[in-house]
Amino acid sequence: MANSLRSLLAYAGGLFSQLPGVPEAPSDIRPFYEPLSGAPSCPIDGPISCHNNTPVVGNSCCFVHPGGRLLLTQFWDQKVHAGGAEDDWTLHGLWPDLCDGTWDQFCHMTPNYPNVTAVLEKHGQQELIAFMNRYWLAGYGSNSHLWDHEYNKHATCINTLAPACYGEDHIPGIEVVDYFTRASALFRTLDTHRALGKAGIVPHSRRHYPLADVQAALEKYSGGKVVLRCTGRRDVLHEAWYHYFIKGSLQTGEFIPAQDYGNKGDAGNCAPWVRYPPKRRHDAEAEEDL
Incomplete structure (x- = not known):
């Protein structure tokens, strides 16, 4: 059975607490539901993605390939979203890049789903949907449309989500639950606003910060490489991409x-x-405060 969100968060807290100079995970992290899954368990001593040329012989469902470089991508939008707060970075996606940094898309390793929200509702994931409606937000259009796009473009390139990996008892849509569960849980371990604040980098209308300091703060916090992207004249911080293997x-x-x-x-x-x-x-x- 797949790990529950509770065990994932316990793992994440342990991982980040062991890295030098990494602050403790935010105190408000709580499990918000127990995910359903029939995914197989995998050996704890298996290879790391992109560190092996081929999938594990006879057990490809325990080795993410070929998209083994996972990017957890976040946005800093310049407006407070409904139900959000002034310190919210938001989740954009969990992308399986190829090992050389290029990527595939719309791979059909798992079926496409035209309505992710309906799938999550069918599996009783109302709390997950509420979380995503605060933190996994579309820059334009509906959140539901963004979730459909992220799943069908990116998650369908993750081979371990294929129905065959769930065996004969595969329940259609459970791979959708697993994808959004893992992405949301990983996002909750990466409090970008808090990490920057601990380095003295706080939102300010006029101040400029050295890019190297911003990047160093986030890489110290996450323990891995972070790509930063900007808007405007390439001087307005907008995106953070956290890099992982699995x-x-x-x-x-x-x-x-x-x-x-x-x-x-x-x-x-x-x-x-x-x-x-x-x-x-x-x-x-703003008018309500006047």
Whole structure:
């Protein structure tokens, strides 16, 4: 059986507490549901993705291949979203890049689903949906449309989510639950706002920060490489991409912070000095305070 979110968060807290200089995980991390899954258990001593040329012989469901470099991507939007807070970074996706830093998309290793929200509802994941409606937000259009896009473009390239990996008792849609469970749980271990704040990097309307300091703070916090991307004149901080490998399957495996960017190098586009602007509230919300 797949690890519960409770055990995943316990693992994550242990992993990050063991890394030098890494602050404790946020105290508000709590398990918010027990995920359903029929994914197979995998050996704890299996190979790490992108560190083996071929899948594990006879057990490809315990080795993520070929997209073995996992990127957890976050956004810093310049507005407070409904139900959100001024310190919320939001989740954009969990992407399985190839080992050389390139990527596939719409791979059909697992079936496409045209309505992810309906699948999650069918599996009783209302609390997960509520979490995603605060933290996994579309820049434009509906959140549901973004979730459909992220699953069908990226999750279908993760081989361990294939129905065959669940055996004869596979329940359609359970791979959708597993993908959004693991992405959401990993996101909860990566409090980008808190990590930057501990380094004295806080949202400010005029101040500029050295890009190297921003990157160093997040890499110290996560234990792995982080790509930063900016908007405006490449000087407005907007995205953070955390790099991982994985030991075992996506469903039950261990995320290992990557110590390199891959053969493609750093995909960041930011200027040497960047701004980290405060979020703006909607006019209606601001008027309530007058």
